[in-house]
Amino acid sequence: MTQWCEGETPSITSGELCCLLLSFLPQEECQNYVRVLIVAGRKVFMCGTNAFSPVCTSRQVGNLSRTIEKINGVARCPYDPLHNSTAVISSQGELYAATVIDFSGRDPAIYRSLGSGPPLRTAQYNSKWLNEPNFVAAYDIGLFAYFFLRENAVEHDCGRTVYSRVARVCKNDVGGRFLLEDTWTTFMKARLNCSRPGEVPFYYNELQSAFHLPEQDLIYGVFTTNVIAASAVCAFNLSAISQAFNGPFRYQENPRAAWLPIANPIPNFQCGTLPETGPNENLTERSLQDAQRLFLMSEAVQPVTPEPCVTQDSVRFSHLVVDLVQAKDTLYHVLYIGTESGTILKALSTASRSLRGCYLEELHVLPPGRREPLRSLRILHSARALFVGLSDSVLRVPLERCAAYHSQG
Ligand SMILES: *[C@@H]1O[C@H](CO)[C@@H](O)[C@H](O)[C@H]1NC(C)=O
Ligand SMILES: *[C@@H]1O[C@H](CO)[C@@H](O)[C@H](O)[C@H]1NC(C)=O
Ligand SMILES: *[C@@H]1O[C@H](CO)[C@@H](O)[C@H](O)[C@H]1NC(C)=O
Ligand SMILES: *[C@@H]1O[C@H](CO)[C@@H](O)[C@H](O)[C@H]1NC(C)=O
Ligand SMILES: *[C@@H]1O[C@H](CO)[C@@H](O)[C@H](O)[C@H]1NC(C)=O
Numbered sequence: 001m002t003q004w005c006e007g008e009t010p011s012i013t014s015g016e017l018c019c020l021l022l023s024f025l026p027q028e029e030c031q032n033y034v035r036v037l038i039v040a041g042r043k044v045f046m047c048g049t050n051a052f053s054p055v056c057t058s059r060q061v062g063n064l065s066r067t068i069e070k071i072n073g074v075a076r077c078p079y080d081p082l083h084n085s086t087a088v089i090s091s092q093g094e095l096y097a098a099t100v101i102d103f104s105g106r107d108p109a110i111y112r113s114l115g116s117g118p119p120l121r122t123a124q125y126n127s128k129w130l131n132e133p134n135f136v137a138a139y140d141i142g143l144f145a146y147f148f149l150r151e152n153a154v155e156h157d158c159g160r161t162v163y164s165r166v167a168r169v170c171k172n173d174v175g176g177r178f179l180l181e182d183t184w185t186t187f188m189k190a191r192l193n194c195s196r197p198g199e200v201p202f203y204y205n206e207l208q209s210a211f212h213l214p215e216q217d218l219i220y221g222v223f224t225t226n227v228i229a230a231s232a233v234c235a236f237n238l239s240a241i242s243q244a245f246n247g248p249f250r251y252q253e254n255p256r257a258a259w260l261p262i263a264n265p266i267p268n269f270q271c272g273t274l275p276e277t278g279p280n281e282n283l284t285e286r287s288l289q290d291a292q293r294l295f296l297m298s299e300a301v302q303p304v305t306p307e308p309c310v311t312q313d314s315v316r317f318s319h320l321v322v323d324l325v326q327a328k329d330t331l332y333h334v335l336y337i338g339t340e341s342g343t344i345l346k347a348l349s350t351a352s353r354s355l356r357g358c359y360l361e362e363l364h365v366l367p368p369g370r371r372e373p374l375r376s377l378r379i380l381h382s383a384r385a386l387f388v389g390l391s392d393s394v395l396r397v398p399l400e401r402c403a404a405y406h407s408q409g
Contacts, residue, residue, distance in 0.1 A: 009202075028080070030051045030052065032047075035049060036045070036073075036087045037389050040089040040093070042061050046059070046328065054073025054076065055070065055071075056075055056077065074093060075101045076103065078099045078100050080103070081101075084162070085100070086148075089140075090115070093114070093115075094112055109122050110167065115123050118395060119182065120174075120182060120183060120184050122183070128296070131152040131409070133151040134150050135147065136148045136149075138208035139219075143170055143171060145169050149162065156282065165190065165207075166192055166244075166301060167187065169188075169273035170186035174281045180291055186269075186292055188245055189297065191300040192234070192300060194221060194232055197306045204230065204231065204234070207221050208224055210221065211318075211320050215324065216324075217237060217238040219238070220235050220320055221328075222317040222318065222320045223308075223317075228313070229313075229315065230311070232310065232312075232317075233335060234303040236303055245267070245297060246332060248263055249263075249294040250262070251294060261298040265287070265290055271284060309335070310349065315339050319374050320335060332348055334348060335388055342365070342372050342374055345359060347359045361401070367375060374389065375391060385397065
């Protein structure tokens, strides 16, 4: 390492220094990648990797050139732009980030900060809580913050397998006392089942993207499998998610034992609290011993229909947004599915069997000959437009494309 001479202050940020020291890193990873971008009220909250030295800023909607506040981005944004992280700001103004907390990316956590509640995280270096997770989405729904992710399955004991999960914590959690200090006491997670039914179901295990439809209490997910390049879209009802969380847990007595079902001590857990003597707030009603060992649910969350809404062999889906369209007789869910080659599939998801999974259109938004994965997909309802994020540009595509069709047929 370079020795700096006394009196000579290097005009270099710690992040740039890291990148100099780690000169084996590609130059492009040392730039500032925005990994959190949330509009909350009149504020835009954003965090970037900032040359492996994460930083967050708040700005005002309408004047992004002015920074209102700048804070440390550690535990809110990953160091490494390649890590898959997510974050949400709750209605109470708290930031729930699901990311890695350390430089090397070995310390994943779901971390709450910036609100009136104490900062809390998932248990550190405990692969039963989170095992090499890729975080996909986070939502603030009712009493809970929900997280959608894929991770190595701890309960699967023959070989490395990835499962998709939904995890949740109570927003009123204040952490434990003596046990689980500064740690969630309400963390729970369940597997998401997106599969093709059969004698041996074919599982799409790897969640890539999720979309919450609050009007319908539905979460859509895009799933792939690493066995072959196949993909599927499954929808999960919030009531089915609650059902899995109200059911039994799965527990491992010792590191060599199998994970076995064990009854849920509080089957309809609603984030109740127990009065605590002393200056602190009430603890949540879970026993801290239970909270430490019971967090994996035994039952998987089953999708709305046994068959996925949409499947494709030999195409890898990456992103998804859903538009609700009221037709004369039915409410249609119109899915816009981004693929790894940069096309967008438009498909229908309805209760009607004959129309389910029916493809309406394949949109080629990239110039001819260009193939690259989409970076993001968003709907702006007020403009009836789809915004497509690419590595170097943003495209705007109208949702209704009747002009593209010249005849009724
Ligand atoms: C936005 O903020 C900049 C920097 O503080 C300021 O110079 C500019 O006048 C502001 N623009 C508006 C429209 O308020
Ligand atoms: C993040 O997710 C993408 C898409 O699934 C995947 O290709 C990539 O390997 C993931 N990043 C890491 C660091 O695992
Ligand atoms: C997933 O769903 C399929 C089809 O309904 C079912 O056969 C299978 O048992 C389910 N798997 C789990 C783990 O719940
Ligand atoms: C979701 O669950 C609720 C309550 O169980 C049910 O009334 C509703 O029809 C379900 N929605 C779908 C799309 O299955
Ligand atoms: C703590 O519990 C007591 C008794 O149940 C209740 O009256 C009080 O509102 C609770 N305080 C908080 C901060 O939840």
